[in-house]
Amino acid sequence: MASSADSWVKEFNEASKLADDINARLGERSSLPPSGPETQRHLSAIRRKITILGTRLDSLENLLPKLPSRQPISEKELHRRQDMLVNLRSKSNQMASALNMSRFGNRSDLLGQDNKPVSEINRTTGLDNYGLVGLQRQIMKEQDEGLGKLEETVISTKHIALAVNEELDLHSRLLDSLDQDVDGTNSRLQRAQKRLAMLSKKAKSSCSCMCSLVMVIVLVILAVVIWALIKFL
Template sequence: MASSSDSWMREFSEASRLADDISAMIAERGSFPPSGSDTQRHTSAIRRKITILATRLDSLENLLSKLPKLQPISDKELHKKQDMLSNLRSKSKQMASTLNMSNFANREDLLGQSKKAADEINRIAGLDNHGVVGLQRQIMREQDDGLEKLEETVLSTKHIALAVNEELDLHTRLIDNLDQHVEVTDSRLQRMQKRLAILNKRTKGGCSCMCLLLSVVAIVILAAIVWALIKYL
């Protein structure tokens, strides 16, 4: 019959392999485009595996705290297992930080929820392997629901942005048309001003000639009257 220590080591080995898979997926993410559905699915898969890894680490920590009560174990072996678990948790936090999962203990911040690490341990306390798997599936479903809500929010924001963009395009076209009408009106006004200036000059010139002509006629008439007076008086 396998001892509790052997069972702990088997679960730790599975968690280590899962951490290696996550590391490989993070390295593979560099081959994906910066955005797109494939990139989102790949990132979501990494996040789910990180969550599963966190659950397994919590389970290992819980089992390790109960291990001295289940079987005799030396302090040296217990400290060794604690160091192994601490190193793997540090690696997990580093991978989570790579995906901007800044607080790995509060990994459910992805869904807008915040819980302490002690609460996570209480969730898996007393669960067997089947129960832990069920909890992992529940967490994955919760994350899928959260991602679906996030996708709906993003799509709604996208539609609003498109509508605003269309409205801005319409206003831009209206302003351009107004500018064109203003330019045409200004050009016509300048032409009319030039024509009025020319007409004004011509009118002034014509008035001067007429006045001169009338003056000459008046002088001639006056001279004729004076000559007639001198002749008949």
């Protein structure tokens, strides 16, 4: 089973591949017409991918501080991954700026929500350093609560899957038992058919013997009658 740290690296590599794909799609804009349905679909696809990338970066950022508690890693490695995350987020922000989109506004469009969430700029307006720290803690708390609800959902889904698996096992055992009963009944039926065939054969044999005996008796009677006729005539 892969460790938490390895899982983080795997998710980061997937996010990097997604960033490369977005960058390549941005380079394809020059070959498209300035406007039109095709161009709009292309830009919409890029915006959705940038939003997905931002969501993955948020998840990686939330998981990064928890890695040392799950698997011991060096402080140097932790800083290296933080730098990797910062560089990738900077790249994501640059690509978002190229499309004049904000991460939060586009996420609202992607999820189809009517109410736009409050932007980070509006939330930090007028806050001093202590206020910013408190806001950051509040955001982290909200993210932890969201992850907690997601974990509860995953656990509930797991329990449902286990219950379904147990039900399938029960049905499988019942089907196996039914199959065994059918096999036993089929064997008994075959034995009964063999017995009937033997009885039928014996019956035919007995009938043949009786017919032969009757014919012999008839021949004897005929012989006696003929002998009597010859003697008295």
